[in-house]
Amino acid sequence: MKxxxxxxxxxxxxxxxxxLDINLGSNITIVSPIVLxxxxxxxxxTDKVHFKGRIxxxxxxxxxxCLEKFEEALDIGFEETYLPxxxxxxxxxxxxxxxxxxxxxxxxDYIDTAEIVRGILLETIPPYPLCHKCRALDNS
Numbered sequence: 001m002k003x004x005x006x007x008x009x010x011x012x013x014x015x016x017x018x019x020l021d022i023n024l025g026s027n028i029t030i031v032s033p034i035v036l037x038x039x040x041x042x043x044x045x046t047d048k049v050h051f052k053g054r055i056x057x058x059x060x061x062x063x064x065x066c067l068e069k070f071e072e073a074l075d076i077g078f079e080e081t082y083l084p085x086x087x088x089x090x091x092x093x094x095x096x097x098x099x100x101x102x103x104x105x106x107x108x109d110y111i112d113t114a115e116i117v118r119g120i121l122l123e124t125i126p127p128y129p130l131c132h133k134c135r136a137l138d139n140s
Contacts, residue, residue, distance in 0.1 A: 002110040003040060005084075008049055013040040015053060015113060022118050028125065029060040031071055036117055038078075049082040049106070055117055063131035065138075070131035076124055080116070082106045 001017050018033040038053015055076045060069050081103045106112075130138060 001113045003113060004110050005042070005049070005106075006109065008040050008042045008111075009044060010042070014038075015040060015051075017113060019114060019117060022114055022121070024059070024118065024121060024125070027062045031058040031060050034117060034121070036113055040111070047084050048103075049111060050079070051082065051111070051116070052079045054078070055120055057121060059121075059125070061125070061129040061131075063134050064128045065130055065134040068131055070129075072125075072129070074121070074124060076120060078120055080104060082111055 001015070003013060003015070007013060015036060015038045017036045019036065020030055020033050022030065022034060024030070034055060034057040036053060036055050038051060040049055040051045042049050055074070055078065057074045057076075059072050059074065061072055062069055083103050083105055085105050085107045
């Protein structure tokens with residue numbers, strides 16, 4: 001879903017969306033729809049958009065140890081701030097601002113929720129997933 005920035009101004013926007021067509025890579029399969037719920041609100045004084053919400057998903061991953069497929073349920077809370085892409089050149093680059101303040105840049109007149117969900121899921125999924133059986137063996 002692409003949320004127009006103009007629709008967020010001076011109000012809180014409720015988001016409830018189900019997604020199935022997000023590309024998470026060749027070793028990750030979406031088992032049931034990814035559900036995004038949350039609220040977007042703008043800060044008119046600074047052009048920032050605050051997005052607080054929750055993502056639930058059930059994914060099929062491949063265990064790096066036994067190479068078997070397994071399902072993993074995720075329930076992720078998040079809170080992020082988005083800034084518009086700046087046209088002016090200042091002493092502080094956008095990249096430095098984003099890294100220092102843990103903010104994200106949006107381009108154009110909308111914020112793409114599918115890209116937000118994709119980014120959060122890829123940050124959450126372990127780079128070397130272990131199935132429940134191999135995880136138990138590693139912990140013993």
